[in-house]
Amino acid sequence: MEEMKVRLEAVYKAINRLKKLDQTSEIKEEISRFQDVAEKLEIQISSQLEAWDKVQLARMIERPRARFYIDKICDEFIELHGDRFYADDQAIIGGVGSIEGKVVTIIAQSRGMTAKENMQMNFGMPHPEGYHKALRLMKQAEKFQRPVICLIDTPGAYCGIGAEERGQGAAIARNLFEMSTIKVPIISGVIGEGGSGGALALSIADKIFMQENAVYSILSPEGFASILWKDSGRAKEAANKMKLTAQDLLKYGIIDDVLLEPLGGAQKSPDATADSVKQYLIAQLDTLATINIEKLVQMRYERFRKIGMCL
Amino acid sequence: MKLKGLIKRKYAVTTKGNKKREVPEGIYVQCPKCKKSIYRPELKKTLGICPHCQYYYPLSARGRLGMIVDKNSFEEMDSDLKSSNPLEFEGYEEKLEKYKEKTKQNEAVLTGKATIEGQEVIIAIMDSGFMMGSMGQVVGEKIARAIERATLDKIPLIIFTASGGARMQEGIFSLMQMAKTSAALAKHDANGLLYISVLTDPTTGGVTASFATLGDIILAEPGALVGFAGPRVIEQTIKQKLPEGFQRAEFLMEKGQIDAIVKREEMRQTLAAILRLHQKKEVR
């Protein structure tokens, strides 16, 4: 693996050197040969990514985040703020927009692409008021009969004094409870990290997707290793045991679809990635619109009811 | 002096390597809070409450059941469900066996139908002595079935919570039990039925973030620690000491998170009264 990465880097260097030369037909041919080699290496590397590598990709600062997708996917988007009780949680973006003319409510956990943004958004870790805002906007979507799209990207709900005082557990629980019966289609997708109850609180949906290098788990690998082995340093080992990749969760039927990313990860070609998310959402919105809503809500119930139905 | 030595020895034996402070064996026990010694038969009389400082010992699910429901009224449900090991986690099956042996329960929750002062209820009682009351697939399934039975029979539901949260060894499958139980409660709720949740020490993590906090009426035992994140995790995150009493029942009450704090000796009559006040009027 490491060896392949070194080779890939050498190939890219060679391509760059060649590009600086006079572009004769031989040189161009040489470049294209190297590019073929690079692509083959990229494919090999991506097919051998371990769960822990994906955790790293999901956390990469360059990875496109919710705000980018909303801007790219929507023809129009109006952000709506606040939970009407306490505050506007910057870790969750909410609003109404349209995708190719289809009006939807979008609720997205928001992480920054710079250190400063990340501070402002609390690294995508919502407080109770974030979940209250999300629920308010989902109820609004139900009133106006428009589907809800949730983008999941959080290490987990925030752990702090204020979060506890204002009922972090109750806020998450209320979302699980209410989302299970909301009478509009809901699509949720993990675009980065899907960490614990804080991610689940926006994931009670009719269609659940994950991007190829996203992860979704009961707790961060660090937290998991810390609880089970009293050693958060064993996070890599934990990640590889936890079955947290999109491919694992698809196999278990926890999610419905995996959206491919460009070779090397979404950050390599953000526009193309956004387009794949957009096309997926359009197709799913069309499909879900054909299903009777009572039936859809019953199917949503059964989807979760059957997980761990013991014999 | 001789007696003191005896107390000490018993204490050392019963608590060694075991942070869960269930009523230990032995004639005398030492209270983990005030450190005074308690004559064991006395502890039974006080329902597991330290006579000196009112510390609440955790109760086994069966022990608590006996304090709440009418004698001989309990019909247990799903005592035969078996946990699986979906992540093939090393040592997990052995661990489960050990706890089954220790608690004589199939899992960390006891469920069934019973009466309280003659009023029918479905009752679920979590047992922190079984892998810290953690919720894996069987706990989630037993609770979901209990809720669905209450919905079907159109009767109230009472859940006593005591849990360290979702069970790590079952990974994402444990997490999904939060969704499953909450959705089942939504159906019970939609039928106009009463759900009382009783929070006992400790209730944290995935259980707090699902059925524990969804009661129409939420009660708590005095001093019970209830939170989403455990105190240790919060201290690590914010890098400061937490104030005295943080996340205790009295704190939750002050912050508006629960309806009432009910002493152990008054729990049965309080539940009976709430049930009485929610009895369906006869349809004429």
Ligand SMILES: [Zn+2]
């Ligand atoms: Zn005491």
